[in-house]
Amino acid sequence: MHELSLALALVETLEERLRDRSGARVTAVHLRIGPLAGVVESALRAAFEVAAAGTLADGAHLAIERTSIVVRCRACGQERRIDGPGADESDGFVAHLIHLPPTCASCGSSAPAVIGGDELELVAAEVVDA
Amino acid sequence: MPEELVRLEQRLLRRNEDAAAELRRRFRAAGILTVNLMSSPGAGKTTVLERTLASIAPEPAAVVVGDLATENDARRLRRHSPWVRQVTTGTVCHLEAAMVAAVLEGWDLERLHYLFIENVGNLVCPASFDLGEAVRVVLFAVTEGEDKPEKYPPIVHRADLVVLTKCDLLPYLGFDLERFRASVHSVNPAVPILPLSARTGDGLGAWLAWLRSRRAALAVPSS
Ligand SMILES: Nc1nc2c(ncn2[C@@H]2O[C@H](COP(=O)(O)OP(=O)(O)OP(=O)(O)O)[C@@H](O)[C@H]2O)c(=O)[nH]1
Ligand SMILES: [Mg+2]
Ligand SMILES: [Zn+2]
Ligand SMILES: [Zn+2]
Numbered sequence A: 001m002h003e004l005s006l007a008l009a010l011v012e013t014l015e016e017r018l019r020d021r022s023g024a025r026v027t028a029v030h031l032r033i034g035p036l037a038g039v040v041e042s043a044l045r046a047a048f049e050v051a052a053a054g055t056l057a058d059g060a061h062l063a064i065e066r067t068s069i070v071v072r073c074r075a076c077g078q079e080r081r082i083d084g085p086g087a088d089e090s091d092g093f094v095a096h097l098i099h100l101p102p103t104c105a106s107c108g109s110s111a112p113a114v115i116g117g118d119e120l121e122l123v124a125a126e127v128v129d130a
Numbered sequence B: 001m002p003e004e005l006v007r008l009e010q011r012l013l014r015r016n017e018d019a020a021a022e023l024r025r026r027f028r029a030a031g032i033l034t035v036n037l038m039s040s041p042g043a044g045k046t047t048v049l050e051r052t053l054a055s056i057a058p059e060p061a062a063v064v065v066g067d068l069a070t071e072n073d074a075r076r077l078r079r080h081s082p083w084v085r086q087v088t089t090g091t092v093c094h095l096e097a098a099m100v101a102a103v104l105e106g107w108d109l110e111r112l113h114y115l116f117i118e119n120v121g122n123l124v125c126p127a128s129f130d131l132g133e134a135v136r137v138v139l140f141a142v143t144e145g146e147d148k149p150e151k152y153p154p155i156v157h158r159a160d161l162v163v164l165t166k167c168d169l170l171p172y173l174g175f176d177l178e179r180f181r182a183s184v185h186s187v188n189p190a191v192p193i194l195p196l197s198a199r200t201g202d203g204l205g206a207w208l209a210w211l212r213s214r215r216a217a218l219a220v221p222s223s
Helices: A002-017 A041-052 B014-030 B045-056 B072-077 B097-104 B153-157 B167-173 B177-187 B204-219
Strands: A025-033 A061-066 A069-072 A079-082 A113-116 A120-128 B003-011 B033-039 B061-067 B084-088 B114-118 B135-141 B161-165 B193-195
Touching: A002 A025, A002 A041, A002 A120, A002 B003, A002 B014, A041 A061, B003 B014, B014 B033, B014 B097, B033 B045, B033 B204, B045 B061, B045 B072, B045 B114, B045 B161, B045 B204, B061 B072, B061 B097, B072 B084, B084 B097, B153 B177, B161 B177, B177 B193, B193 B204
Parallel strands: A025 A061, B033 B114, B033 B135, B061 B084, B061 B114, B135 B161, B161 B193
Antiparallel strands: A025 A120, A069 A079, A069 A113, A120 B003
16 A cells, blocks of 8 residues: 555656656666665555556666665764665565664663664666657 | 656655655644654553643643544544644545645644644654654554564654653563664664653653653754
């Protein structure tokens, strides 16, 4: 359900950003998605196929780069990456349990801040002119 | 035919983020504490809000409540505040900033101290849609089990407060409070957890104190 809103926003954004290239077709779309964005990859692909039908991105391939969660210690500034479900096709992110470390591995202070992992970005489009 | 890679580098939900930023600016200027309340369906958002409005008076507090259909929640809340508006989202399973902006039309925000936004009952997508709120509150009912927070990490990780509702039912459920705390903190290590019962009123004082302190903090330039 959520993924359909995202797919529609994606197609709209492509149309907007590529407006001055009339007749251009998008063959691939590069996205960057973090594990905390709560996006189920297979649902997004299915929704995008529907949302893109009849538009400039009809049939375009989605290339999804999965990022990791990054936490930073509020006391010492130490940063750590926590690997999410990765780029495998298993997705179903919600079913994965993500455990953030309650304490910093280097200074032991509690409650590190999450500074990355919720990305939901349109990176680039592969475009063929008419 | 040559393929060209066009760099776009744009957040996918930028339109919503722009609308949310504009709302946030308006709320700040008016000195309102805006609270986005999120939970699964039936966790007790409206009941908590009914008690909150009744207790926070005479401080002026407004509610925007989102549901797929019906005005039921707005009708319940109107008994406690003249500023209650319902957004029926149709098929959309979350509120978006533009919906909130549209429904605020005609309200003099300067007169309000609090604006509560009851999101559509859903633990998934409301997490992705900023509504210009100052604080995000996620509610779980004791009947949902101890492990729900870790099953819905995105919504919990951005929460400023986790409220555990229907605590009057604790004696009947064998709910493990420590297990719940661990589940919340595995996703959001620093977030405070506030157990309450809208039925008995237990915990309501702490909830109101938290709201007041967050509103007081608005006046201080944020770091
Ligand atoms: N025992 C008990 N029941 C409660 C409490 N709070 C709410 N309920 C009951 O739980 C049910 C759902 O409460 P609501 O306040 O409507 O929940 P909601 O989260 O607003 O529901 P939606 O808006 O439909 O998602 C109602 O039958 C309430 O009477 C509580 O503190 N204790
Ligand atoms: Mg409700
Ligand atoms: Zn540290
Ligand atoms: Zn939704």
